[in-house]
Amino acid sequence: MNRRDFLEFLSLGSGAILTSNGLVLSTSAQGNPVYGQELRADVVIAGGGLGGCAAALAALRNHLTVILTEETDWLGGQLTQQGVPPDEHAWIETHGATQLYRDFRTAIRNFYKQHYPLTHEAKAEPFLNPGEGAVSRLAHEPRVALAVLHQLLAPYLSSKKLTLLLEHKISGAEVTQDKVTALQAQDLRQGKNITLVAPYFVDATELGDLLPLTKTEFVTGTESRRVTRELHAPEKADPENQQAFTMCLAMDYVPNGNHLIEKPAEYEFWRNFKPAMNPPWSGRLLDLNYSDPKTLKPKALGFHPEGVPTGQMLNLWNYRRIIFKNNFVPGTYAGDSSILNWPQNDYFLGNLVGVGEAELKKNVQRAKQLSLSLFYWLQTEAPRPDGGQGWPGLRLRGDLLSTPDGLAKYPYIRESRRIKAVFTVLEEHVGAENRALITGQKENNLAADFKDSVGIGYYHIDLHPSSRGHNYIDFASLPFQIPLGALLPQRMENLLPANKNIGTTHITNGCYRLHPVEWSIGEAVGLLTAFALQKKVIPRAVREKPDLLQEFQKTVRAQGIATQWPK
Known part of the structure; x- marks a missing residue:
């Protein structure tokens, strides 16, 4: 399969099937x-x-x-x-x-x-x-x-x-x-x-x-x-005690860009939300601090979408990075791409199992609002190493997930x-x-x-x-x-x-x-x-x-x- 066929396959989107001999088909052809x-x-x-x-x-x-x-x-x-x-x-x-x-x-x-x-x-x-x-x-x-x-x-x-x-x-x-x-x-x-x-x-x-x-x-x-x-x-x-699920989100970073999304409808709620947990959470959910999974003590995290080292702290950008531009010929990508699937966008205010269809849809929608709110917080309020706030060059990449909103097609399920x-x-x-x-x-x-x-x-x-x-x-x-x-x-x-x-x-x-x-x-x-x-x-x-x-x-x-x- 040559590069032209491959690009055609990508353009076909969800219905595309790439066969073992390189043919590009549509599911409707089956x-x-x-x-x-x-x-x-x-x-x-x-x-x-x-x-x-x-x-x-x-x-x-x-x-x-x-x-x-x-x-x-x-x-x-x-x-x-x-x-x-x-x-x-x-x-x-x-x-x-x-x-x-x-x-x-x-x-x-x-x-x-x-x-x-x-x-x-x-x-x-x-x-x-x-x-x-x-x-x-x-x-x-x-x-x-x-x-x-x-x-x-x-x-x-x-x-x-x-x-x-x-x-x-x-x-x-x-x-x-x-x-x-x-x-x-x-x-x-x-x-x-x-x-x-x-x-x-x-x-x-x-x-x-x-x-x-x-x-x-x-x-x-x-x-x-x-x-x-x-x-x-x-x-x-x-x-009813079930693990959080997550609406993952794809993003990239364009240096000096401005790709601010519209302020999510539930942003103020999530911006100020402090999880009520036992043992206690570290503070606000939208923060670069969280409860260390092993010790449950507050732990600081780093974030820098240019992949710059963040000292002893884990750089969350690198954690689930799916495109590292330095692996590709210069000029292929303006920046790296990463997946937003962190402790800060785990949704635990409701379940998907054992609830009715209306409750399920409501919980999925609120989980989407949480992920979009975290993304907006990163764009506008996240602390930068230079003392500033926000990374407006962050960009939603729904095309990487074949969705119009940048969010995954389906919740990430941890428990069934x-x-x-x-x-x-x-x-x-x-x-x-x-x-x-x-x-x-x-x-x-x-x-x-x-x-x-x-x-x-x-x-x-x-x-x-x-x-x-x-x-x-x-x-x-x-x-x-x-x-x-x-x-x-x-x-x-x-x-x-x-x-x-x-x-x-x-x-x-x-x-x-x-x-x-x-x-x-x-x-x-x-x-x-x-x-x-x-x-x-x-x-x-x-x-x-x-x-x-x-x-x-x-x-x-x-x-x-x-x-x-x-x-």
Whole structure:
């Protein structure tokens, strides 16, 4: 694909599909479903985030037909539509993720090397980091990840093994006893419905939307310490105590520019807002001070959109920077681009789970106002090193997210409904301090060894401030496994989770919710559907029968998914 074709692809926007042989197509060219009738496949996957895409790719490469629905017009979930550069662990380049996930990351780097005017030094860098963001070894534009996902899926679209329904939301379900028999998908553009039928269904939605629709048992919020015995769990359960969500925002900086936005309608509220939290927040939310997640003591942050060092303080501009202009031929970019996803625009005054549609929309709208208010504060009032105030050269970049307002297409979700699983991952299995209490060892502890492991992952246990006024909970975890039992609902036979809706607790969700782990969960679920269909058994039987479990784990490992960390 030459540069002219690439620019045409970018201009096509959300409907564009870049195929593996370089062809630029539109989703409309793939054929439209007949509304009011049925579509059938081996598996229906609701939700086109990283877990949904990984589940689809795993099922497809194992010769299943797949229907994949996505509520927005972009695949990729937190990496694309939510605007969040990948949060990953220190060993991601060599291990701790599936081979397919590492191939996906390599393809993103190759996309830049093939289509962007990189400097010679950047092009020669094997571990290219386009944005040099502090949060990731591969901070990049959401649209590039979208292009690579479509490259991976294109052969299956072409062969009609995959039916992709963008801007479709699951609106209903048909259930007979312990099985889902069909889902209803609504076309959000036309308001029409189509019935989706399959032997297996996967809930890869961001909020676990299929669970209440299918009457699958689930939990929300915090469990009590009495039930889970977790060191950091509260004494009382609270289903409404859920982590903050965030409306991310894309921006760049034009030196000496003036790109002031209109003052947001809720600016005065957010400018003066002081979170009421326990333990206390550091002061005002719109400030360059915040509560240190680990100590909860006030901590100063820096901000300089020209990337100038800010002493011992983290420069927030560099934290989620997705374009570092020095990686590109001089003159390509006027300045760097970054994502606004900081503690200061976490929204914790309401939930998205367990509320009605009107309340959900209100909370999303207020979260947008918070992010725009923070951006306006940066433009007008943020302290500068020279003693002045504000950076009017900051510019909203909605084009980087394919939105008119500069905000992401969808909220960044940290916590979902969670299935009541055959096995639930507890803090004692993966939390470093809690694990030490269980084992009696202060050092050299390992996470629990799960005999039914179908993947591995790592992230510290990171819980953002909650809707019930709980401040950060952030502490060390151990490199962990993904147990098959956590992917199995206690009762339902043919519905599987593939996002943040697996069998974790409020606490352990904090380390199972990040990009590579969600991908690993989805890929394992895609393989499980293929294996269960091949063996003519329900997924629970794979775990219950030792011979089947060993055979499935052998299949998993043969397809590039490690089940144990290197010793």
